[in-house]
Amino acid sequence: xxxxxxxxxxxxxxxxxxxxxxxxxxxxxxxxxxPVVCQRCFKLKxxxxxxxxxxxxxFSHEIDKILRDFETVLWxxxxxxxxxxxxxEIAEKIKGKNIFLIVNKIDLLPKSTPxxxxxxxxLLRIKEMGINIPDDxxxxxxxxxxxxxxxxxxxxxxxxxxxxxxxxxxxxGKSSFLNRLVExxxxxxxxxxxxxxxxxANVPNTDLQLFDTPGIFTQDRLCDFFDIYTQVKMIPSxxxxxxxxxxxxxxxxxxxxxxxxxxxKNGVNNLPPIITVFLPEEISAHRAKxxxxxxxxxxREVLFPPYDNNFDFDQIEFERENVKIDKGNDIALPGAGWxxxxxxxxxxxxxxxxxxxxxxxxxxx
Numbered sequence: 001x002x003x004x005x006x007x008x009x010x011x012x013x014x015x016x017x018x019x020x021x022x023x024x025x026x027x028x029x030x031x032x033x034x035p036v037v038c039q040r041c042f043k044l045k046x047x048x049x050x051x052x053x054x055x056x057x058x059f060s061h062e063i064d065k066i067l068r069d070f071e072t073v074l075w076x077x078x079x080x081x082x083x084x085x086x087x088x089e090i091a092e093k094i095k096g097k098n099i100f101l102i103v104n105k106i107d108l109l110p111k112s113t114p115x116x117x118x119x120x121x122x123l124l125r126i127k128e129m130g131i132n133i134p135d136d137x138x139x140x141x142x143x144x145x146x147x148x149x150x151x152x153x154x155x156x157x158x159x160x161x162x163x164x165x166x167x168x169x170x171x172x173g174k175s176s177f178l179n180r181l182v183e184x185x186x187x188x189x190x191x192x193x194x195x196x197x198x199x200x201a202n203v204p205n206t207d208l209q210l211f212d213t214p215g216i217f218t219q220d221r222l223c224d225f226f227d228i229y230t231q232v233k234m235i236p237s238x239x240x241x242x243x244x245x246x247x248x249x250x251x252x253x254x255x256x257x258x259x260x261x262x263x264x265k266n267g268v269n270n271l272p273p274i275i276t277v278f279l280p281e282e283i284s285a286h287r288a289k290x291x292x293x294x295x296x297x298x299x300r301e302v303l304f305p306p307y308d309n310n311f312d313f314d315q316i317e318f319e320r321e322n323v324k325i326d327k328g329n330d331i332a333l334p335g336a337g338w339x340x341x342x343x344x345x346x347x348x349x350x351x352x353x354x355x356x357x358x359x360x361x362x363x364x365x
Contacts, residue, residue: 005041084334107142170215221335236280257303
């Protein structure tokens with residue numbers, strides 16, 4: 001069997017060698033009669049031929065070189081994964097630029113979301129970050145539906161006549177945003193004076209050129225603990241699901257198979273906390289008794305991701321932390337979604353992979 005992308009022979013033994021595809025992925029593709037491509041071709045297609053880079057890697061100075069050539073930066077973030085994509089290290093790199101904050105995937109929020117309240121929440125978060133972004137440069141859009149794209153384009157054309165840089169972490173929809181803005185031919189080439197490839201396109205009937213950089217690869221989001229196939233599956237394509245749980249003392253609430261919290265003590269008047277979970281459909285939420293934790297960790301029908309029964313949990317070093325979170329706050333889980341405390345306080349022990357970030361914040365809604 002050969003890769004339908006590059007023609008190399010497909011193999012499932014060594015991920016460091018050409019032609020590799022995980023065995024479970026190959027099986028799923030064949031069962032569904034889907035095209036089979038090697039891991040390298042899959043990544044190239046998913047990342048639109050711009051393989052991601054780590055912001056603190058050897059490529060950091062190359063990114064800085066590119067940034068020096070631009071006054072205007074379109075910083076694309078994901079509203080579902082706001083804490084994982086609205087990042088301080090990126091804010092530091094683009095501070096002083098003419099920044100447009102493109103808040104994508106608005107269409108995936110619950111229908112009841114009040115947009116005016118959400119905009120105020122975003123402005124507060126920008127202020128807390130200490131970065132200067134004009135209020136009208138905060139654009140809530142949906143690349144999928146086109147919502148907000150045309151108004152964003154018109155505002156951009158008023159503020160920038162020459163060129164702008166599209167910037168952000170992986171899986172936020174950067175390249176799709178660029179496609180929506182230009183609806184024209186896009187070229188891939190190395191940026192002058194660097195080894196980094198960029199996408200380049202002209203906004204039709206204008207002199208404005210747009211450049212899309214490689215996505216910034218993160219290492220502290222839930223998705224970062226899985227392979228590229230799992231990461232793609234975790235990206236929401238429909239409105240996020242909402243579930244509400246009453247979690248009694250000594251019970252646990254799982255988010256996927258890698259994050260869970262155990263309630264240590266009930267709240268005021270001995271009432272258990274109430275938690276509403278906002279997650280993509282391919283990430284599970286499950287309440288259980290404490291004694292079932294070890295059994296459930298390896299149950300892929302209940303806890304996912306991982307989706308593969310052969311996932312190696314030994315590669316994950318878990319750590320535990322105690323938290324006390326009052327009503328009206330969220331636990332945001334980068335690379336996944338968030339948990340909103342509806343009745344509290346939540347007094348809990350969190351178990352998670354070492355290096356996985358979580359953020360306690362004022363509730364989004």
